[in-house]
Amino acid sequence: MDRSKSIALLNHALADELQAVHQYMLFHFHLDDQGLAPLSMLFKRTAIEEMIHVEKLAERILFLKGEVKMAAAGPVEAITEPTAMLKKAMAMEESSQIDYNKSAIECGANADSVTKQVFEALVVDEERHFDQFEKQFEKIERFGISYLALQSFGNSAEPGPAAPAGRP
Numbered sequence: 001m002d003r004s005k006s007i008a009l010l011n012h013a014l015a016d017e018l019q020a021v022h023q024y025m026l027f028h029f030h031l032d033d034q035g036l037a038p039l040s041m042l043f044k045r046t047a048i049e050e051m052i053h054v055e056k057l058a059e060r061i062l063f064l065k066g067e068v069k070m071a072a073a074g075p076v077e078a079i080t081e082p083t084a085m086l087k088k089a090m091a092m093e094e095s096s097q098i099d100y101n102k103s104a105i106e107c108g109a110n111a112d113s114v115t116k117q118v119f120e121a122l123v124v125d126e127e128r129h130f131d132q133f134e135k136q137f138e139k140i141e142r143f144g145i146s147y148l149a150l151q152s153f154g155n156s157a158e159p160g161p162a163a164p165a166g167r168p
Contacts, residue, residue: 006115007066009103013122014057015073016099020050020092022076027085038151039082039136043089046129053122060118082148086137093130097123 024047031040058068079085104119139147 001111003064003066003112005110006107006112007061007064009106010057010061010064010066010115010118011069012073013096013100013103013119014054014061014069015071016092016096017050017053017057018070018072019074019076020096021047021054022072023092024050024089026076027079027089030080031082031085034080034082035152036082036148039148042132042136043085046089046132049125049129053125056118056121060115064115082145083137083140086133086140089133090130090137093126093133096126097130100126 024043028040028043028047031037031043034040061068077088079088100119100123104116104123107113107116107119
């Protein structure tokens with residue numbers, strides 16, 4: 001096994017995951033500011049899962065006696081419109097699935113079955129993330145942007161109308 005190949009693939013994936021963390025947190029901040037709490041929380045939860053991926057990748061790099069490179073793959077895009085955010089997120093997740101599948105195959109060919117399994121597990125998570133973003137995108141396409149606003153009413157910190165006397 002050539003550890004340097006696996007370490008390079010792991011560091012590339014780590015850079016992609018860091019970029020996703022940064023991008024999704026920016027989306028979370030903007031959506032929260034727009035009062036779109038459910039979608040905002042989806043991006044926050046996904047960013048946290050991507051942070052866990054960074055940790056797993058870093059642990060594997062260190063196990064292989066490599067150097068962890070903590071640099072994001074690219075800049076964060078300043079996107080503030082919800083459907084554009086979802087399109088960007090779906091593209092990122094789809095790209096990660098392709099890259100991680102290729103990395104898994106390469107690690108398998110390099111007789112590094114543990115790193116192969118790390119990449120395969122990442123593919124499972126990225127497919128789930130894509131599915132979550134795609135479902136939200138499809139609902140917005142079907143019901144319009146008001147779909148997001150209507151979800152947020154139950155999550156508002158502002159008090160609603162008082163219940164009539166005698167009613168719960």
